Amino acid sequence: MQLDEAKEKFIASWGSLGSNWGVSRTMAQVHALLMISEEPMSAEDVMGALNISRGNTNMSIRSLIDWGLVEKLHKLGERKEFFQAEKDMWKVATRIARERRKRELAPIMSVLEQVKEVEVSDGNKQEAGKFLKQMNEIENFASRIDRMMAKLDQADERWFSSLLSKFMKR
Amino acid sequence: MQLDEAKEKFIASWGSLGSNWGVSRTMAQVHALLMISEEPMSAEDVMGALNISRGNTNMSIRSLIDWGLVEKLHKLGERKEFFQAEKDMWKVATRIARERRKRELAPIMSVLEQVKEVEVSDGNKQEAGKFLKQMNEIENFASRIDRMMAKLDQADERWFSSLLSKFMKR
């Protein structure tokens, strides 16, 4: 396989992976492109390399910056902005985990809170009881995951690695 | 809040959560409905409760069975099939992890394998070297996650809990 071909393949498949991870396909492709680029690239460069529109390029880069996966920088003597990706996989993973915690876990936890306010009367005592029990179980689990992700966000990779090796022992 | 209202709210929000998790919205709603139903339900029941078409009901239930989140059962003396959801959150989470490992991790690992076959010539030695280094890092990370998920799939909840508490200590 030629190098260019390999790069394209990686970009395409990172793109489809992304679409399963709450990162849109193009967004993930831009990230992939920047990950394998040796130099920071301008919006124009990205646009050309992936053959996408100016607007889409801008939106994708913007979201990647929001997610903390790409950073903007300025080259001396250049007017244009350049972008470079976070290449460290540990950081990439924790950034994604952080965003998803915010976007997904938070809303479900809030619904679980609300739903527990249900009125219990004589008539529905048993049914409501079972419902509440189920809701509590879910909330319990969700909040464990939530705390875990919050921790992960602060943690560093070495700590995680050592945990992982304990994890794999048994 | 009334009980019915609370149930609807839970179903709706479980649905939108699902759509972020590779489970389609309706599929997740059916799962939610079955989780809070005290009795197993028939396809007809589900169709009525969620106001969705016969075809969609069938497809959603079928996928849930594939994912291992719902099981089919027969009531004595009834011709119809009934369905009941896995209600234990630990099992729900491990089933989802198992499917996603299969659907997402596996393909990217295979691409990483392929891409490492890239031809290195004198001309692109340096560039190819950096590319390969990057691919190796990603593969390394991915395979750690992969092994972790494989382990999770076999593990039981108590073990996970004790790990989690170690995890939360530091």
Next chain:
DNA sequence: TAAAACTTTCATAAATAATTGAAAGTTCGA
């Protein structure tokens, strides 16, 4: 074996999400 009861399929339709590109906005240097 017929027909009723139930389940599955699949072409088409509807809903949702992503993309385009021209126009408007912004920033910077002279």
Next chain:
DNA sequence: TCGAACTTTCAATTATTTATGAAAGTTTTA
């Protein structure tokens, strides 16, 4: 302050994903 260089916005379009429901298929019972 002007205008060139660059960035952002957003209404309209295009692509992708889901849902529908009538028709075909299957199983069971009488």
